[in-house]
Amino acid sequence: MLELRKKSATGGVLMSENEDEDDAEDAFYDETCRIVGQCCLMLAINDAETDRAQLVYQLKRLHWKIMQLTSESHNGILMAIGQLETAEMYEERTGRRRE
Numbered sequence: 001m002l003e004l005r006k007k008s009a010t011g012g013v014l015m016s017e018n019e020d021e022d023d024a025e026d027a028f029y030d031e032t033c034r035i036v037g038q039c040c041l042m043l044a045i046n047d048a049e050t051d052r053a054q055l056v057y058q059l060k061r062l063h064w065k066i067m068q069l070t071s072e073s074h075n076g077i078l079m080a081i082g083q084l085e086t087a088e089m090y091e092e093r094t095g096r097r098r099e
Contacts, residue, residue, distance in 0.1 A: 032076035035062070036084075056084050 039058045043050045063077045090098045 028076060032080050035059075035077060036080050052084055052086065053089065056081055056089060059084070 036055070036059070039055055039062070040050050043054060043058065048054060059077055059081050063074055063081070066072070066074045066077070085093075087098050
């Protein structure tokens with residue numbers, strides 16, 4: 001289906017709110033993947049095991065460092081940790097079972 005878009009005063013096409021949100025979600029996901037990829041590369045360059053537990057550990061260290069430097073949480077790293085962390089890892093870290 002063809003979607004009509006508004007034109008701005010300068011003649012450019014304005015994006016709808018949904019497109020802006022979709023682009024932001026795509027950029028967020030891409031940034032998260034880039035960070036996880038960089039962690040994997042760092043581990044490989046240092047001849048370290050690139051397994052789930054090590055990756056979660058390194059992402060947690062990175063998140064802690066970002067929190068120290070900026071006093072802000074990085075949602076992309078938290079999302080990656082949440083995706084990679086097993087139920088056992090979560091329970092060990094929090095003392096409760098994942099729901």
